[in-house]
Amino acid sequence: xxxxxxxxxxxxxxxxxVPSRLxxxxxxxxxxxxxxEAGAKPVIGxxxxxxxxxxxxxxxGIQYMFQTNNAVTLAVSGTGHTAMECAIFNSVEPxxxxxxxxxxxxxxxxxxxxxxxxxxxxxIVAAPGRFLSxxxxxxxxxxxxxxxxxxxxxxxxxxxxxxxxxxxxLCHKYDCLFLVDSVASIGGAxxxxxxxxxxxxxxxxxxxxxxPPGTAxxxxxxxxxxxxxxxxxxxxxxxxxxxxxANYWGCDDKPSRxxxxxxxxxxxxxxxxxxxxxxxxxLEKSWERHQDVAEYFHAGLENMGLKLFVKEKKAxxxxxxxxxxxxxxxxxxxxxxxxxxHNIEISGGLGPSVGLVLRVGLxxxxxxxxxxxxxxxxxxxxxxxxxxxxx
Amino acid sequence: GAGLHxxxxxxxxxxxxxxxxxxxxxxxxxxxxxxxxxxxxxDAPPTLSRPLTSNTAVLSTTLDLVDLSExxxxxxxxxxxxRWSPTKRSPSEDTGLNHMEAxxxxxxxxxxxxxxxxxFCLTPLDSxxxxxxxxxxxxxxxxxxxxxxxxxVLTLECRSLSWCIVGLFLILCCVLFQxxxxxxxxxxxEWEELVRRKWLDSDCEDQQPxxxxxxxxxxxxxxxxxxxxxxxxxxxxxxxxxxRQGDLTAAVLLLEAAIFQDPQDYEAWQLLGSTQAENENxxxxxxxxxxxxxxxxxxxxxxxxxxxxxxxxxxxxxxCDALWRWISHNPRYNTCYHGDHTCEASQENLDCVDxxxxxxxxxxxxxxxxxxxxxxxFTTALSVRPQDYLLWNRLGATLANGNRxxxxxxxYTRALELQPGFIRSRYNLGISCINLGAHREAVSNFLTALxxxxxxxxxxxxxxxxxxxxxxxxxxxxxDRPDLVQxxxxxDLDLLMLVLDRGDI
Numbered sequence: 039x040x041x042x043x044x045x046x047x048x049x050x051x052x053x054x055x056v057p058s059r060l061x062x063x064x065x066x067x068x069x070x071x072x073x074x075e076a077g078a079k080p081v082i083g084x085x086x087x088x089x090x091x092x093x094x095x096x097x098x099g100i101q102y103m104f105q106t107n108n109a110v111t112l113a114v115s116g117t118g119h120t121a122m123e124c125a126i127f128n129s130v131e132p133x134x135x136x137x138x139x140x141x142x143x144x145x146x147x148x149x150x151x152x153x154x155x156x157x158x159x160x161x162i163v164a165a166p167g168r169f170l171s172x173x174x175x176x177x178x179x180x181x182x183x184x185x186x187x188x189x190x191x192x193x194x195x196x197x198x199x200x201x202x203x204x205x206x207x208l209c210h211k212y213d214c215l216f217l218v219d220s221v222a223s224i225g226g227a228x229x230x231x232x233x234x235x236x237x238x239x240x241x242x243x244x245x246x247x248x249x250p251p252g253t254a255x256x257x258x259x260x261x262x263x264x265x266x267x268x269x270x271x272x273x274x275x276x277x278x279x280x281x282x283x284a285n286y287w288g289c290d291d292k293p294s295r296x297x298x299x300x301x302x303x304x305x306x307x308x309x310x311x312x313x314x315x316x317x318x319x320x321l322e323k324s325w326e327r328h329q330d331v332a333e334y335f336h337a338g339l340e341n342m343g344l345k346l347f348v349k350e351k352k353a354x355x356x357x358x359x360x361x362x363x364x365x366x367x368x369x370x371x372x373x374x375x376x377x378x379x380h381n382i383e384i385s386g387g388l389g390p391s392v393g394l395v396l397r398v399g400l401x402x403x404x405x406x407x408x409x410x411x412x413x414x415x416x417x418x419x420x421x422x423x424x425x426x427x428x429x
Numbered sequence: 430g431a432g433l434h435x436x437x438x439x440x441x442x443x444x445x446x447x448x449x450x451x452x453x454x455x456x457x458x459x460x461x462x463x464x465x466x467x468x469x470x471x472d473a474p475p476t477l478s479r480p481l482t483s484n485t486a487v488l489s490t491t492l493d494l495v496d497l498s499e500x501x502x503x504x505x506x507x508x509x510x511x512r513w514s515p516t517k518r519s520p521s522e523d524t525g526l527n528h529m530e531a532x533x534x535x536x537x538x539x540x541x542x543x544x545x546x547x548x549f550c551l552t553p554l555d556s557x558x559x560x561x562x563x564x565x566x567x568x569x570x571x572x573x574x575x576x577x578x579x580x581x582v583l584t585l586e587c588r589s590l591s592w593c594i595v596g597l598f599l600i601l602c603c604v605l606f607q608x609x610x611x612x613x614x615x616x617x618x619e620w621e622e623l624v625r626r627k628w629l630d631s632d633c634e635d636q637q638p639x640x641x642x643x644x645x646x647x648x649x650x651x652x653x654x655x656x657x658x659x660x661x662x663x664x665x666x667x668x669x670x671x672x673r674q675g676d677l678t679a680a681v682l683l684l685e686a687a688i689f690q691d692p693q694d695y696e697a698w699q700l701l702g703s704t705q706a707e708n709e710n711x712x713x714x715x716x717x718x719x720x721x722x723x724x725x726x727x728x729x730x731x732x733x734x735x736x737x738x739x740x741x742x743x744x745x746x747x748x749c750d751a752l753w754r755w756i757s758h759n760p761r762y763n764t765c766y767h768g769d770h771t772c773e774a775s776q777e778n779l780d781c782v783d784x785x786x787x788x789x790x791x792x793x794x795x796x797x798x799x800x801x802x803x804x805x806x807f808t809t810a811l812s813v814r815p816q817d818y819l820l821w822n823r824l825g826a827t828l829a830n831g832n833r834x835x836x837x838x839x840x841y842t843r844a845l846e847l848q849p850g851f852i853r854s855r856y857n858l859g860i861s862c863i864n865l866g867a868h869r870e871a872v873s874n875f876l877t878a879l880x881x882x883x884x885x886x887x888x889x890x891x892x893x894x895x896x897x898x899x900x901x902x903x904x905x906x907x908x909d910r911p912d913l914v915q916x917x918x919x920x921d922l923d924l925l926m927l928v929l930d931r932g933d934i
Contacts, residue, residue, distance in 0.1 A: 341906065341911065341914065342903075342906045343899075343902035343903055343905070343906040343914060343917070343918070364899065364903070365895070365896060365899040365900075366860075366896055366899055366900055366903075368743055418907065421903050421906075421907070422863055422864065422866070422907060423864060425860045425863060425864070425900065425903070426741070426830060426860075427825070427826035427827075427829040427830050427837065427857045427860050427861065428706075428709065428711070428741045428822075428826055428853055428856065428857055429737045429740055429741055429791075429792065429795060429822070429823045429826045429827070
């Protein structure tokens with residue numbers, strides 16, 4: 039018998055070492071003990087009746103969180119991007135026209151995904167820190183007659199909260215599906231899926247929900263389902279095929295659930311608990327808390343002489359604040375210093391905002407005035423220590 | 430010259446390791462794999478093997494320069510002027526004559542940032558001389574080294590900016606250690622070790638395409654409106670004199686007038702650039718210096734000053750580029766060979782300290798965050814020019830950026846003794862005061878600087894440096910005085926001065 043060509047890795051002989059740190063970046067956020075512990079409970083089968091119960095819990099939790107009665111509501115196995123692909127791969131067929139609103143990185147990514155599956159993609163662009171008006175959106179809908187319109191509600195790369203009212207109605211006027219990304223915003227800012235006529239809505243587990251990354255709630259309206267289940271071609275992804283997913287999650291009217299893939303069972307436990315926590319606090323309370331804390335934070339920043347990137351107050355995303363990178367500093371030094379000295383993670387820019395901003399996320403259990411005070415103190419310390427001298 | 434400690438420089442390489450492991454703050458977009466394949470079509474397959482024959486490489490006096498600038502850099506230099514391709518570079522072209530062909534990269538339609546592969550190939554001609562050949566090609570290759578036949582041949586391939594800095598530095602070393610072949614073997618070994626380590630540790634961070642910091646070169650120079658000296662005769666000389674006297678605001682206006690009268694006066698552009706830098710107006714400095722270099726690409730003072738200014742702005746690639754051009758245009762260092770003869774002069778010059786070279790080294794070490802070594806470089810320069818207040822400031826800034834704030838304060842004080850009107854140094858002094866927690870002193874320094882800028886010409890806010898205002902706001906905010914924060918935000922210098930004088934700060 040031949041001996042092993044690859045030896046047991048030395049690295050694995052070391053014990054697993056994970057530091058504790060405060061995550062005030064754009065995500066993932068810290069997990070409170072209740073949610074972490076849920077994820078440590080025993081693994082059971084992905085088709086066991088108990089898991090189906092938990093999945094039903096999750097469904098109802100998502101319906102509450104999204105404010106929807108949609109039957110086809112589930113959690114995709116994966117993170118926000120998985121949900122984005124699930125939404126697009128199911129609702130778009132090759133040759134379909136798609137329009138994405140680009141006011142940060144997420145619209146760009148959605149456009150990329152749609153292109154990959156053969157859609158004809160057009161974008162409508164707003165400058166970083168800004169958002170689109172309904173008039174502009176109507177114009178582009180009329181021009182391109184898309185089958186799908188994508189919009190990021192919480193544009194975390196620029197710190198913008200995009201107003202939603204009236205857009206769903208506009209889309210339906212033009213016989214277009216309305217797809218909204220609420221990964222960074224759900225739970226932190228008001229959103230009413232049914233009322234706002236959103237056809238496909240998704241989010242991630244690792245932001246306001248404070249669950250570990252690994253599941254992505256998503257919901258499809260009847261209108262969306264009609265288009266999806268009437269497809270002429272199969273979706274390009276078997277894993278994300280909604281027919282299969284809807285069956286696994288018990289959203290269809292079939293008598294039993296058929297094996298599709300192995301669901302991430304322990305991730306289901308933490309997601310279930312995070313939804314329970316949200317339901318306990320209440321959506322409106324959660325929205326209010328995030329808004330108050332954000333305003334407290336913004337005031338503190340302005341007192342330090344720092345400027346907010348998003349000029350319009352109502353367009354500021356309460357969960358992710360973008361701060362103009364202060365003059366005379368290298369933003370990377372600020373973030374490194376704060377990580378090293380205060381064990382706090384804050385982030386620089388992303389996509390169109392790279393080099394321009396610092397980003398601070400205050401989500402779920404991290405959204406509190408005491409946490410804000412910590413971040414402000416860390417920033418102050420960084421300003422004191424990181425200023426660059428000029429040769 | 431060769432008497433310097435090679436150990437020092439080897440240790441420098443090792444100390445660069447942490448720096449090299451950071452991705453540079455402006456990661457560059459790699460060309461797509463398709464571009465790479467089309468570039469190297471004519472070449473041997475992807476392992477960029479271009480074996481050099483030793484003993485044949487020579488250097489021409491008109492070195493083709495490695496253009497590290499981003500194509501979007503609108504300094505006026507056409508990107509087409511400095512293009513490199515691997516296809517033309519074949520060993521058979523090295524005929525040993527006075528010719529250094531860097532080749533051209535067919536970068537095609539790449540209009541956005543590229544990942545530059547810089548190869549520095551250093552070959553000994555014989556036991557006494559060393560020449561250096563460089564080439565640059567745009568590929569997607571990972572780091573590699575190749576050891577070619579023959580001792581003392583050092584090939585360094587640098588994929589990214591951080592490595593370019595190291596490579597650039599090694600060129601400087603080459604110049605200083607030409608005859609030390611032991612040194613070169615050591616260098617090769619160190620380099621390979623670095624590469625090995627970096628290879629193991631390297632993982633691709635989320636390399637987002639980067640938005641350049643607002644390149645000041647995108648806008649033209651903004652001349653002051655209502656310049657009282659516009660028609661002044663001898664404006665250049667007058668400007669020079671006022672600068673010496675420490676009245677930087679007047680100097681700037683006079684130099685602007687000189688340029689207005691003769692826009693091709695490259696010396697005026699350079700002096701304007703240097704003066705703006707002293708006046709803590711970096712963007713104006715960079716624009717002026719780049720304009721000078723458009724007119725006169727080999728003007729050494731402008732190149733060195735540009736390297737400094739770019740370093741301050743975090744424009745690392747531009748700084749490297751300027752330093753590289755400074756070396757290659759510098760007759761002391763771009764050794765020339767005519768057949769069998771060598772330039773004796775350059776060998777001799779290596780024995781005495783060149784404060785400009787030391788400044789270049791100091792800037793380079795600042796780029797690589799090797800502050801202690803930068804301090805040595807500037808200290809060495811000061812040993813030759815102890816009255817040079819610019820050097821004192823550079824020493825101070827290096828000390829401060831290396832967290833030696835008390836010593837920085839001493840250096841700045843020295844600079845200001847020599848030149849009380851040196852706005853930049855006073856700004857730096859204020860920053861160091863902030864670092865040391867001396868907020869009142871910081872505010873006092875900033876206010877003094879702003880006052881000096883304003884007083885000279887009684888002109889608008891425009892003459893005052895926005896950097897100083899920003900730093901003043903920070904200092905004031907750290908004092909927990911919301912009333913002063915408001916005044917600072919509003920730019921109310923008079924109120925702030927009043928409060929300071931009254932002792933209420």
